[in-house]
Amino acid sequence: MEALQALRNVARNPQQVAREAKKGGKKVLGYRCAYVPEEILDAAGVVPYPMFGTPEAIALADSYFQPNICEFVRNIFDLALKGKMEFLDGLVLCNTCDAVRKLYDHWRTYIKTPFCYIINNPQKQFTELGYEYQYEELSHFRKAVEEFSGSAISDSVLQDAIGLHNKTRSLLRQVYAVRKQDPPLLSGEEALDVVMATMVLPKERANDLLKRLIPELEQRSQPPVAPGPRIMVTGSIIDHPTLIRMVEESGGMVVADDLCTTTRYFWYPVRENRDPLGALARHTTEKPVCACMHPMEARLEYMLELVREYNVAGIIYFNLMYCDPFLYEGVLFKKKLEAKGIPTIALETEHTPSGIGQLKTRVQAFLEML
Amino acid sequence: MIAFLERHGFRFDEERLAQAVKRSRRTMELRQEVEEYRKAVPVPMTTVDALSCIGNTLITLLGSDAGVEIMRRLRDEVSLRVRDKQGVIGDEKLRLYLVGVPPVYNLGLLDYPEKYGAVVVKSDLDYIGGCVMAPELLVPERPLESLALKQLADIVNPCYETRIDMAVETVKEYHIDGVIGLNKRGCRNLPAALRLVKDAIYRETGVPMTIFDLDGIDAREYNDAQVKANIDSFMETLIQHRVGG
Numbered sequence: 362m363e364a365l366q367a368l369r370n371v372a373r374n375p376q377q378v379a380r381e382a383k384k385g386g387k388k389v390l391g392y393r394c395a396y397v398p399e400e401i402l403d404a405a406g407v408v409p410y411p412m413f414g415t416p417e418a419i420a421l422a423d424s425y426f427q428p429n430i431c432e433f434v435r436n437i438f439d440l441a442l443k444g445k446m447e448f449l450d451g452l453v454l455c456n457t458c459d460a461v462r463k464l465y466d467h468w469r470t471y472i473k474t475p476f477c478y479i480i481n482n483p484q485k486q487f488t489e490l491g492y493e494y495q496y497e498e499l500s501h502f503r504k505a506v507e508e509f510s511g512s513a514i515s516d517s518v519l520q521d522a523i524g525l526h527n528k529t530r531s532l533l534r535q536v537y538a539v540r541k542q543d544p545p546l547l548s549g550e551e552a553l554d555v556v557m558a559t560m561v562l563p564k565e566r567a568n569d570l571l572k573r574l575i576p577e578l579e580q581r582s583q584p585p586v587a588p589g590p591r592i593m594v595t596g597s598i599i600d601h602p603t604l605i606r607m608v609e610e611s612g613g614m615v616v617a618d619d620l621c622t623t624t625r626y627f628w629y630p631v632r633e634n635r636d637p638l639g640a641l642a643r644h645t646t647e648k649p650v651c652a653c654m655h656p657m658e659a660r661l662e663y664m665l666e667l668v669r670e671y672n673v674a675g676i677i678y679f680n681l682m683y684c685d686p687f688l689y690e691g692v693l694f695k696k697k698l699e700a701k702g703i704p705t706i707a708l709e710t711e712h713t714p715s716g717i718g719q720l721k722t723r724v725q726a727f728l729e730m731l
Numbered sequence: 732m733i734a735f736l737e738r739h740g741f742r743f744d745e746e747r748l749a750q751a752v753k754r755s756r757r758t759m760e761l762r763q764e765v766e767e768y769r770k771a772v773p774v775p776m777t778t779v780d781a782l783s784c785i786g787n788t789l790i791t792l793l794g795s796d797a798g799v800e801i802m803r804r805l806r807d808e809v810s811l812r813v814r815d816k817q818g819v820i821g822d823e824k825l826r827l828y829l830v831g832v833p834p835v836y837n838l839g840l841l842d843y844p845e846k847y848g849a850v851v852v853k854s855d856l857d858y859i860g861g862c863v864m865a866p867e868l869l870v871p872e873r874p875l876e877s878l879a880l881k882q883l884a885d886i887v888n889p890c891y892e893t894r895i896d897m898a899v900e901t902v903k904e905y906h907i908d909g910v911i912g913l914n915k916r917g918c919r920n921l922p923a924a925l926r927l928v929k930d931a932i933y934r935e936t937g938v939p940m941t942i943f944d945l946d947g948i949d950a951r952e953y954n955d956a957q958v959k960a961n962i963d964s965f966m967e968t969l970i971q972h973r974v975g976g
Contacts, residue, residue: 427914427922427942463923466891470927479890685919 362581364573365551371558376448378561379410383448388510391446392453393437393461394598395625395650396482398641400522401503402453403564405510410449411560412437413600413622416713425467429683431460432712433598438464441472451476451509453502456484457653458686476509478502485655486646496642503638519637525564530627532571533559536578537624540616541671544584549594549605549615551585556623557600586614590731593617593673595664596691596707597681603714604679611725617671619664625650628663652686660690661697668703675731677724678707704731748874751794758793759866761802766857766864768809770905773818774852775809778829779838781857824848825969826906830855830898830928830940831913831921832947834958843959847966853905858886858897891924895931902936909969910940911962915947939972941965 371378379389390402391412402409414436422439440446451474454465465479480502483491507514536555539546547555555574559567592613594605598621605615618624631644649659667673676698678691691707698705706727708720733743762785768775776784784805792798811817827844829851834840841851858864868880886894902910910932912925929940943961946952 425926427925427944429914429916430919430923459919459923462890463919463927466924466927470930683919 362577364570364577365555368558368570368574369551369554371561372554375413375557375561376410376445378563379408380448382408382563383450388450389448390451390453390476391449393464394455394457395621395648396455396457396645397453397480398499398502398645400519400526400631400637400641401499401506401514403525404514404519404522405506405512407506407510408563409453411557411622412446413557414712415440415445416601416603418713425471426460426463430463431458431597431681431683433600433681433684434460434464436712438467441468446472450474451478453478453480455480455482457651458684460683476505478505482645484653486649486659487656488646491646492642495646496639499638499642499645516637519641520633523631523633523637523640525568527630527633528568529559529564529571530630532568532575533627535575536571537617539575539578539581543591543672544586544588545614545616546578546581546584548585549592549609549618550602552615552618553599553602553605553620553623556626560622560626587612589614590728591616591672591674592728593619593664593667593671593676594679595619595676596679597684597687597710598622599679603717604710604720607717607721608677608724608728611721611728613675613677613724613728617667617673619650619667621651624667652690657690657693661694664694664698665701668698673703675727676703676705677727678705679710680707682709682711745874749871752869752874752877753871754796754799755794756866756869756871758788758798758802759869761799761806762789763864763866764806765802765809768806768813769852771813772826772906773816773820773823774826774850774905775812775817775819777819777841778833778851778854779841782833782838782854785857819850820845820848822848823850825850825908825966825973827851828853828855828898828901828905828907828910829913830910830925831945832856832915832918833913834945834947834950834953836948836950837953837955840955840958843962844966847970849909849966849969851911853901853907855886855894855898855901858894864897887920891927894924895928898928899931899935902932902938907936907938908973909965910938911965912940912942913945913947914942916944916952917946917949939968941968 383389387408389408389410391410393412399409414433419435419439421442422435425438426435452468454461456462456479469477480498482498483494485491503514533556540552559571586609589612592608592615594608594615600622608615628650629644629648631640634640649663654660680687680691695705695707708723710720714720737743788798788801792801825848827849833854844851865884868884869877886897912929914922914925925942929942932938932940945958
């Protein structure tokens with residue numbers, strides 16, 4: 362399992378790749394979230410770094426953000442304040458939740474990197490007006506990245522970047538196919554690592570490893586998890602394997618996941634056409650993967666597609682405290698999913714889950730019920 | 732939105748909307764005059780009165796004749812108080828600015844600092860609703876564009892530059908001595924930026940700001956003694972600051 366191990370090593374130390382790129386003279390921009398088109402950064406020769414948090418306790422950021430603000434955002438800002446994001450030349454965010462929008466304001470005021478940008482993507486999806494607005498937004502973003510990087514982004518280079526990223530998406534789908542088997546040939550914890558590593562790595566390198574990973578997994582003789590109910594994990598961002606590992610140690614097989622660090626990143630390919638910016642604008646206004654977006658029916662349908670494809674028996678929502686979009690959705694979707702015969706539990710967690718024992722009790726009770 | 736409403740049996744009347752925008756603009760202009768009077772020392776009306784009279788009028792009566800009339804009478808009343816130098820309290824020593832949602836279930840709390848000779852002269856809730864400070868954004872000949880601009884001018888919109896600028900200007904123009912920031916646990920928009928507001932105000936004006944938890948809507952966690960202790964502590968600091976200065 363050489364490729365798997367290589368990917369997992371990257372996931373355990375996600376900053377390393379970006380740091381090396383920085384040492385090699387590249388410009389590196391941190392970004393969040395699934396609606397930031399990495400392809401534009403790649404096309405300009407800028408390294409996109411998907412910012413992850415760490416399990417370490419928040420220290421400095423608590424005097425900037427009130428404690429009722431998303432712990433993930435506070436964690437990211439804390440790392441920046443502590444100088445642990447010093448390899449970043451800037452930040453790119455998009456219009457999702459209040460906490461992310463305020464991260465932009467704080468970063469610009471207190472971190473002061475050479476580049477700081479927020480893409481004001483419309484939250485009402487699947488409308489022509491939204492598409493046109495997003496097209497303009499991405500045009501401005503493209504120009505800003507060109508000025509920052511000093512590299513013009515031609516349509517053909519952007520087209521190539523989209524093709525490369527689509528290849529990554531397609532390979533990740535193939536990797537995920539082994540999770541459809543019973544038992545799955547890739548555990549939930551491993552899947553999280555594979556996608557997180559893919560997000561961090563240059564796409565050529567990621568694609569190479571993913572191509573090698575697929576036969577490795579298909580030839581796997583020993584399933585990585587003990588038999589149990591087929592579980593899908595969803596909710597707020599998870600950037601550390603603790604919670605997923607806890608589900609698998611409790612007897613559940615995590616066969617699918619709908620997370621910012623897993624399927625939301627790759628499930629939908631960019632529909633390539635002659636106008637690459639138009640393709641990206643279409644992609645970001647028709648990708649219904651986040652609870653911040655409307656209409657919710659599109660996102661529910663995407664989740665049901667995952668449930669069907671991976672033959673999911675139950676869904677666990679891990680919602681970060683104060684993450685309003687998913688906390689609201691968790692309550693609403695629990696009813697809707699259960700009405701369709703899919704048992705669902707919504708749990709409130711912290712980014713560094715200190716109360717893991719209590720969560721485990723509830724997860725075990727849920728698994729026993731299935 | 733118009734298409735949606737028309738699909739449900741409503742008819743869009745642009746002329747009627749234009750008239751409503753015209754009345755809204757007039758209400759906003761009168762309100763702007765009220766705001767100028769509120770800058771006077773001593774302050775002619777309390778923030779509780781402003782929230783009741785102005786806030787309710789802007790929320791429920793904007794665009795109506797009644798809204799214009801209420802604001803006209805308020806302007807007249809406040810102007811007389813300013814002319815007569817009639818303040819809210821006898822000896823106004825300190826002027827406070829409230830950032831955040833005040834406890835709507837206990838607005839009397841805003842009178843509490845009066846025992847220190849302090850008056851809450853302004854609340855940033857006054858700015859919610861858009862174009863409060865720029866009625867000229869409302870142009871009856873372009874009613875839909877006016878409404879769009881009104882929304883964009885609202886301080887709750889995404890980035891904080893406008894809100895911070897408004898907070899700093901408020902401190903300067905209303906002669907503020909101290910700022911009280913309320914952290915509402917159920918809100919992300921404002922609490923996520925209180926430190927930004929605090930730092931900007933201090934940097935630009937030297938005026939201090941205190942921040943403490945107080946949910947203005949949900950009374951279940953309200954602790955009167957704790958909240959008053961927070962205010963007491965801040966008032967003592969302000970008084971010492973003034974004596975020291």
